[in-house]
Amino acid sequence: MTGQVYEKFFEAQKSLFDEWQKNMQASFKKFAGDSGEGEKPSDFYKKAFESPQDFMKKIAESTEVYQSLFELWKKLSEGGAKLDAKTAGAIYDAWAGRFFTLLHNAFVPSVPAFMQKFAEIFVSKLESSDKVLSDNYKNLFAADEQLRTAWFNSLDKGPKGYIDFLEVFRKVYDETAGKAAKAPTFGKDMDVWKSRQAVMDSWIKYNIASNRFYAALAEIAGEATKKALNDYVEMCAGDNKIKTFEEFYKYWSKTVSATYDKVLFSDEVSMLAGNMVDEMAKFRAEFDRFFELSFASLPIPKKSDMDDLYATVYELKKEVRALRKEIRNLAGAKS
């Protein structure tokens, strides 16, 4: 009976949420069509978030994480007083996969928008690069037994498995496609070709670094959840039993936050964060170089031209400010 209630509850909550999103979208359409002076509420949301839908998306993603935790708690609470560490562990293992996907979805929008934009431009606008990029991956997978094995081994191991896979991927990449990216180029467009290879190389390395970082964040959440689960089992056996989902969620989120506070300070995670930023910067530099070379023959100013111009304008502005100050001081001294 309780199981049916839960199922019904979830179905209802999902339908309700879908309906809520539809209503919100309809409401904002109405706002978008409003006329009149002054800032409209819809303008505020556009400034606060990229769009009102962006805020709804964040709520929706977070709600999915919340619901996923509810599913976990539901399964645990069905165990009642008989719940032991082994059963809880099995429930966790069966549940964790979807949770990591949801958590990943919630964290990944945190990848800076400008990086998402660069990747979008590079991959979608340059079809040939896209093909080379995907061919590189395909070739890697086809050629390397070690990589295929690592991939299959990682499938049911959550973030830890993914982190292990990334390590193998990085090693195999460095020895194969990574080497090819640095191979000598020739022909009339050799500089552009070489630069294109360098962009792809830096993009892959940035992806490895950022995936490694976000996988580490998910791994931390997984470890913290296991701890919360063990505590829950102990509490079930003792007097401090968690009675409701709200109590469970509060306990879980407190445990996860405390674990983040501790682990993020480690040298290992700090190094991952630093490495991600470094790889992002390298990708940006290679990306700019590639565009400069690609459009070198066109009669348009390049980034380096603009930087020269900015430097000149900066110097002139500084000089004007200093002269104004001097004039003001002289005028003050006279009077």
Next chain:
Amino acid sequence: MSKTGTIVSEAADAFKMYESAVGSAMTYGEKLLKGTEVFTKLDCDDINKTPKDLALRMDKVQIFHYRPMVKKPSSIPVLIVYALMNKQYIMDIQPDKSFVKKLLELGQDVYIVDWGYPTDADRYITTEDYIEGYLGDAVDFIREKHALPAINLLGKCQGGTFSAIYTSLHPEKIKNLVTIAAPFDFAIEDGLLFKWSKYINIDLLVDSFGVLPGDFLNNTFIMLSPYNLAVGKYINIVNSFDDPKALGEFLRMEKWLFDCPNQAGENYRTWMKDLWQENKLIKGEFVLGDKKIDLKNITVPVLNVYGLKDNLIPASSSKPLLSFIGSKDKEEASFPVGHAGIVAGTLSQKEIAPKIAAWLKERS
């Protein structure tokens, strides 16, 4: 019955069944539904709206003068210097939590620096340009306008560090200095930003980007507490979806949090390398342009305010200031608040702004 009506009715039945079986979480769904109406009718058009006039513009930097709210405001105006990394309007986030408005009501004559939103054209602006150039010109402008030898300076976060550096160079132009949640010791162990900053190749970052995207800062701040800031707070806010006041406050803060301006590359290079990575300021090794900064040159009265729950600039980074300056009249005040709450919370209205206004009044 319409399709929506049917869904709502079915959901209500399911929630009732659920409540009788489990007794929790039901309100989450209900609040989402109620929130639709509240959310779309919400009016947040009161950010940064305390009346003010543009007093001075220098490139993208603007100095605003707030209209006094008492008949006879303080004869020594105070210039608020905010950080470059966030926008100054957190000090005027909404009328009942406006730090600026509170200072005005308590008789202060208030100016504020709005550093603007740097673009690619601003990549060469240095720390010296910000402190000796824009800030220095703003101080001189206000001194001249009020025919005063010195004015009061109130710096928040990075603005507090800038204000202290400026005061050490020009103590004769500053009557009193107030710093709020400002970093001075960058070699602390309990700040995540301080830890991570040591692992970043700043030259590579600045050389690649020129002007550092504000979005980079937004995301860095989220990663300091990834679950709470990327997921948890959006779950918690649903509990306030039927409360226009709470939802409005949440959204105003979200707007501010995601409004980090781009950072001029050359200033960012100096700020991060010399201060965050090498801690040169309190070591007495920091050089601005061609001038070595000695905090002992600060001899004016100083009030150092910091939050005990600040995880961005922990108290351990702010607190040491007083031991490095030459002032005899120096005081510190700590409050159980965080980095934003120190100027935009309930306690900032009740205790922090009144404390600062009274301290300035005694010395003006």
